[in-house]
Amino acid sequence: MKKKIAVLPGDGIGREIASGAAAVLEAAGKRFGHEFEIEYADIGGAAIDAHGTPLPDSTLELARNSDAVLLGAVGGPKWDNLPSAERPERGLLAIRKELGLFANLRPIPSFQKLVQSSPLKPEIAGNVNMLIVRELTGGLYFGKPSERRGENKEVVVDTLQYTREEIERIVVKAFEFAAARGGRLTSVDKANVLESSRMWREIVNEKAADYPDVTVDHMYVDAAAMKLISSPGQFDVIVTENLFGDILSDEASMITGSLGMLPSASLSESGFGLYEPVHGSAPDIAGQNKANPLAMILSTALMLKYSLGMREEGEAIERAVQSVLNDGYCTSDLQMEGSTVVGTDKMIELVTARVAEESESSIDNIVYM
Ligand SMILES: NC(=O)c1ccc[n+]([C@@H]2O[C@H](COP(=O)([O-])OP(=O)(O)OC[C@H]3O[C@@H](n4cnc5c(N)ncnc54)[C@H](O)[C@@H]3O)[C@@H](O)[C@H]2O)c1
Ligand SMILES: CC(C)[C@H](C(=O)O)[C@@H](O)C(=O)O
Numbered sequence: 349m350k351k352k353i354a355v356l357p358g359d360g361i362g363r364e365i366a367s368g369a370a371a372v373l374e375a376a377g378k379r380f381g382h383e384f385e386i387e388y389a390d391i392g393g394a395a396i397d398a399h400g401t402p403l404p405d406s407t408l409e410l411a412r413n414s415d416a417v418l419l420g421a422v423g424g425p426k427w428d429n430l431p432s433a434e435r436p437e438r439g440l441l442a443i444r445k446e447l448g449l450f451a452n453l454r455p456i457p458s459f460q461k462l463v464q465s466s467p468l469k470p471e472i473a474g475n476v477n478m479l480i481v482r483e484l485t486g487g488l489y490f491g492k493p494s495e496r497r498g499e500n501k502e503v504v505v506d507t508l509q510y511t512r513e514e515i516e517r518i519v520v521k522a523f524e525f526a527a528a529r530g531g532r533l534t535s536v537d538k539a540n541v542l543e544s545s546r547m548w549r550e551i552v553n554e555k556a557a558d559y560p561d562v563t564v565d566h567m568y569v570d571a572a573a574m575k576l577i578s579s580p581g582q583f584d585v586i587v588t589e590n591l592f593g594d595i596l597s598d599e600a601s602m603i604t605g606s607l608g609m610l611p612s613a614s615l616s617e618s619g620f621g622l623y624e625p626v627h628g629s630a631p632d633i634a635g636q637n638k639a640n641p642l643a644m645i646l647s648t649a650l651m652l653k654y655s656l657g658m659r660e661e662g663e664a665i666e667r668a669v670q671s672v673l674n675d676g677y678c679t680s681d682l683q684m685e686g687s688t689v690v691g692t693d694k695m696i697e698l699v700t701a702r703v704a705e706e707s708e709s710s711i712d713n714i715v716y717m
């Protein structure tokens with residue numbers, strides 16, 4: 349099969365880990381007989397520097413003409429003093445909006461080998477297989493107005509806006525995933541304060557009638573933040589609005605021991621997908637060959653499975669990651685006792701070599717979908 353993939357490395361460690369995606373694609377292509385045509389384009393700060401805008405038309409055009417998009421990360425101190433509307437992050441928000449990527453899936457499994465790496469107790473960190481379904485193109489990130497007001501510009505406004513349709517489509521998506529997993533759905537909101545959350549809760553209750561096999565509960569976001577640490581194993585599928593999902597997923601990454609382990613998929617109504625790690629451009633370690641490339645590599649696996657109909661190929665990548673970890677290799681963000689700490693390049697090389705070979709080992713419990 350021939351597929352065209354747009355790779356948008358972005359900034360900081362995004363530039364270092366994007367090569368991991370390209371390498372595993374090449375290895376999977378060779379092993380399974382596919383041709384991946386990879387085309388690179390700028391986004392974020394790199395695009396501001398080269399084209400004067402964080403999302404050039406040419407990048408959007410390339411994304412639209414590709415079968416799927418892989419993205420590293422955007423942002424960094426170099427662009428921190430720009431007005432908010434001109435920052436690298438705007439390029440990311442714009443591509444999500446332009447491509448209609450409203451459903452952001454952030455799976456959080458326990459990696460058995462990494463349990464000791466988690467700050468949580470092993471019996472708590474070791475029994476998790478959660479999916480956070482985050483609304484991605486509405487809420488505070490996109491509400492108008494968002495501005496400074498008043499004579500001295502000392503009044504600030506950000507608007508949390510959702511339409512019924514925007515909430516319905518993400519809630520339905522989450523119910524579908526919960527039903528497919530034979531499981532439970534926890535809707536996370538702040539319905540004791542926010543009007544948007546009250547409508548969110550109303551819609552979840554309405555849609556629940558269509559999914560009698562899914563057990564539904566509601567939780568306030570502050571309590572959910574606490575439960576993610578005290579008893580993450582109680583969650584199956586979580587559905588929540590944009591900002592809550594952003595915060596809760598970084599928090600949940602600590603179950604695995606590192607933000608560098610979490611992949612994500614952002615899907616449109618038609619099933620088109622952009623795949624990116626949950627983490628950012630990590631300016632504190634950029635350029636040092638320290639970044640963990642596994643979130644990017646696992647995002648590539650999700651792309652193969654969800655967007656390209658290549659389940660076997662995606663699972664081969666997940667198995668390769670698992671097998672390299674099981675052999676005791678890790679990057680310095682992970683605290684695995686007795687392990688061999690390797691740099692970004694070496695980790696990419698190790699996983700790529702495993703993808704290239706047949707492997708009989710099972711995937712342990714990385715059950716994304
Ligand atoms: N999707 C994205 O492009 C995205 C996501 C989050 C943040 N950002 C941007 O990234 C910049 C930096 O933000 P931040 O520092 O708050 O968040 P960050 O996610 O970049 O980093 C947070 C911490 O986690 C560590 N970390 C993150 N990814 C890692 C990896 N793969 N391997 C090892 N360690 C890793 C970093 O070193 C840092 O200590 C900001 O400009 C922010 O807006 C972009
Ligand atoms: C960089 C930022 C705009 C982005 C978000 O908040 O969506 C990031 O934190 C993420 O989680 O993808």
Ligand SMILES: [Mg+2]
Pocket residue numbers: 594595598626
């Ligand atoms: Mg985030």
